[in-house]
Structure formats: C-alpha cells, structure tokens
Amino acid sequence: MKYISTRGEAPSLSFEDVVLTGLASDGGLYVPESLPKFSQEEIASWAGLSYQELAFKIIAPFVAGEVPDADLKKIIDDSYATFRHDAIAPLVQTGHNEWILELFQGPTLAFKDFALQFLGNLLDYILKKRDQKVVVMGATSGDTGSAAIEGCRHCDNIDIFILHPHNRVSNVQRKQMTSVLEDNVHNIALEGNFDDCQNMVKASFGDQSFLPEGRQLVAVNSINWARIMAQIVYYFYAGLALGAPSRPVSFSVPTGNFGDIFAGYLAKQMGLPIDQLVIATNANDILHRCISDNDHSKKELIHSLAPSMDIMVSSNFERLLFDLYGRDGSKIKGLMEDFKSGPMVLKEEALSTARELFSSYRLDDDAMIKVIEDVYESTEYLLDPHTAIGVEAARKTRRRTDIPMICLSTAHPAKFPEAVRKAGQSEDPALPHHMADLFDREERFSVLEKDLPKVQSFIADNIRA
Numbered sequence: 001m002k003y004i005s006t007r008g009e010a011p012s013l014s015f016e017d018v019v020l021t022g023l024a025s026d027g028g029l030y031v032p033e034s035l036p037k038f039s040q041e042e043i044a045s046w047a048g049l050s051y052q053e054l055a056f057k058i059i060a061p062f063v064a065g066e067v068p069d070a071d072l073k074k075i076i077d078d079s080y081a082t083f084r085h086d087a088i089a090p091l092v093q094t095g096h097n098e099w100i101l102e103l104f105q106g107p108t109l110a111f112k113d114f115a116l117q118f119l120g121n122l123l124d125y126i127l128k129k130r131d132q133k134v135v136v137m138g139a140t141s142g143d144t145g146s147a148a149i150e151g152c153r154h155c156d157n158i159d160i161f162i163l164h165p166h167n168r169v170s171n172v173q174r175k176q177m178t179s180v181l182e183d184n185v186h187n188i189a190l191e192g193n194f195d196d197c198q199n200m201v202k203a204s205f206g207d208q209s210f211l212p213e214g215r216q217l218v219a220v221n222s223i224n225w226a227r228i229m230a231q232i233v234y235y236f237y238a239g240l241a242l243g244a245p246s247r248p249v250s251f252s253v254p255t256g257n258f259g260d261i262f263a264g265y266l267a268k269q270m271g272l273p274i275d276q277l278v279i280a281t282n283a284n285d286i287l288h289r290c291i292s293d294n295d296h297s298k299k300e301l302i303h304s305l306a307p308s309m310d311i312m313v314s315s316n317f318e319r320l321l322f323d324l325y326g327r328d329g330s331k332i333k334g335l336m337e338d339f340k341s342g343p344m345v346l347k348e349e350a351l352s353t354a355r356e357l358f359s360s361y362r363l364d365d366d367a368m369i370k371v372i373e374d375v376y377e378s379t380e381y382l383l384d385p386h387t388a389i390g391v392e393a394a395r396k397t398r399r400r401t402d403i404p405m406i407c408l409s410t411a412h413p414a415k416f417p418e419a420v421r422k423a424g425q426s427e428d429p430a431l432p433h434h435m436a437d438l439f440d441r442e443e444r445f446s447v448l449e450k451d452l453p454k455v456q457s458f459i460a461d462n463i464r465a
C-alpha cells in the first residue's frame, strides 16, 4: 500500500513513513493510492466481532503487512484496554430509529481517544523498532490535545508539544492537558484561536529547520493518515450493530476539521451501505455554507459553547476535494493556493457530487442549548453541546425514518459544564472516577504570543537530548 499527496508533488510513502509524518512536503495531505474494498458478504461475516477484532479487519489492509499481524493485534488490544465500556463504542437509542454512538468512553472522554490511543501505541512501536526519536507537534481546540498527550506521555522516544488557544478551551479540557507533568509533555497556550494554532503547526511541518539535527515532526492531528484510518472502524461497528450490510444506515457527525466525517465517507467507499452523511456545524459554518451555497469563504472565527468545533479552515476537506476533482493533484494545488487569498468556489460537477454525498446543517448556541434541554426532558439523556448539534442536524435533514440514524456523540457532557448549566442542569455533570480529582491537580503550561519563531524556539529549547 502506497500513500500519495493530495497536491501530487511529494514522494509517495509507505505505511510506517506516512504514520511518521504530517503534511506532505508539497503542503498536501497523504491518502492511500487506492482504498481496500469489502464485499457485502465479507462485511456481513463480521457481525458479532468485538470492537478490537473488527478494528484489525479494517486496519490491516492499510498496514499491508508492514507491522506483523500479531504485533498489530497487540497494539489494537492495548489501545482499547483503557476504555470504560466493554462495547468500546456503545449505542443508545434516543428516538424512533435514532441512535447515539457514544464515542466518549476512552480515557480523555472524547472520540479522539479512538485514534490517538492507537496512534500513541503505534508510534511507540515503530520508533522503538527504528531506535528513532521524534517531536510531536499538535494543535487543539480542546480534545485532540489531551487524547494525544495521554497516548504519548509514556513514549520515551517522543517529545510532545500541544498548542491550544489561550482561554478558549473549557476548564476541564485545559486541566486534562496541563496537569500531565511528565518531562516530555509541553502545553503551549497560544494568544490566538485554533486556526492560528493549526497554521503554526502546518508552517512548522513546511520548514523543520528549527529542530535539532536528526529530529523530525510527527502530527497527531487528523492531517496524520493514521487518525482517519482508525476512525473508519466505528462506522462499520455501529452499522453492523444496526443491521448493515443487509440494510443501510445513516450518520450525523458534529464537524470541525472534517476528519471524523471523512472517515465515514471512506467507510462508504469501502463498502458500508451508508444512506446519509450529515455534516453538523456550529456557527463556524464554512462547510455548511459550502454545501448549501457553494460559499467556502473564511469569516471571523466565533467563540461558541461547542468550542471544539470552533474551526474555520477544515484541514481534511482537501482530502475530499482530491476525490471530487478526479484525484488530480495539480487542480487541488491550484484550489488551495487560491483559497489563501479568497473564497474557494467549487466547480459545478464537484459541488453536485458533494451534495449527493453529504447533507449539512448549522446550529448556533441558543438552538443547541434548546436541544440539550429537550432531549434531556424527553429521555433523561444528557448530550454534550457538540453531540446536540449532531442530533438536531440529523432531525432537520433526515430523508428516511426507516433507516437508522446514528448520531456520533463526540464528547462527554462533563467536559462542557458551561453549556450544560445553560441547558437547565442544576449541577455540573460528574467526571468519571479516574478524573474525580482533576481540579486538585497541579498544572503546567506556557502562555506564548502568536509568533511562529517564538513558538519554534520554545519547542527547540525544550526537546530532551
């Protein structure tokens, strides 16, 4: 299996090399040269497999033997051993044929654990085998950071630097990151927004000369292919649990960087019968505007009560565009260059395919709060703000009620007490037992200006020998 860049100029890479990178050298994102495809019979034969067994079936073709099967199975087993629910991704019914897929049962209470506990173990394995040390640099709007830190904190061969927007993540999210005090973990609170953090990460991948000799950057954001790959699994898992492939299923996905829903799109290309894929956005609605009005233009980022989705430039949209433009890297290069200085306008054919593939909907904070209230009143189920956006987007855009609609619950409500209180809850939702003392833990982080050379010197100064 080879991995190629969406901008067509960077060298193709093997699986292990693609895991050890982030952006391609031409600024593009890596994707597999071709996707594994599964027949309906093969998918049907997976009914009843455990999450870990299914993960192996789906991930192994992408690894293509570069990691021996027994080692890959162990990495998968270790990665999901820390989840709090035996089903790993349990389903809960909230309405007629409407389901919540709880993706927050991992150690840091968000869907990011599915890929990042796996990526942490995979990196540890590859780096030990190669006797190599790397620098992980990531940007977070709150959830990727803690999941990546949890996945990498025990890796001797990794120094990890996570940039979060100062005062723009919830207190629980900040504490989860900044109370990890291992020598190899560094939190930077950047005086800027998530897009500023993400831009710094991307710029640093483009020019890594600030690093000591022999070190390279590795991404933990969804620009890293391994993130997307691991997220494909739960689409198959939920689909199989609700009758696929004998019947289709639909998904609604709270969306920011477009990684999670892109994994759903890939599951569909690989053979899972998916009817609808709903892009659910908060007020930072560039993707909804793009699908509904062909308006993919940047606006000022809004600070919302679903802060993890406060993202304007959705990195993984480029991976979809690559497919929509016939996998022609030169066209994507041109589009992305134009987008630096103005809106991106999709050509008619690409837009109409995107509209066949995706529905979209946007919710602002007031509407989202009302959904948390209403769902709690009718079911006593407490949604987190991001999930609430997904649930309402599903209800508003659903075409067929005879097809199960699965709303991805991307975070635990305890991470966002502010929104939950506004939705009428008299107490903050309880944190799980392993985090009960979170607010008593010591914190360590550095506040830095939005200045790339300063951030890069901070990183260079703190890399262990």
Ligand SMILES: Cc1ncc(COP(=O)(O)O)c(C=O)c1O
Binding pocket: 110, 111, 142, 143, 144, 222, 254, 255, 256, 257, 258, 259, 260, 261, 308, 309, 386, 410, 411
């Ligand atoms: C809780 C939560 N929901 C939804 C999203 C959006 O996911 P994606 O960026 O993969 O679109 C994120 C982060 O991006 C998140 O942390």
Ligand SMILES: N[C@@H](CCOP(=O)(O)O)C(=O)O
Binding pocket: 139, 140, 141, 142, 143, 144, 145, 220, 221, 222, 223, 256, 257, 259, 308, 309, 315
């Ligand atoms: N919501 C994310 C933003 C980063 O997205 P990623 O999936 O590309 O890592 C976060 O919580 O950090």
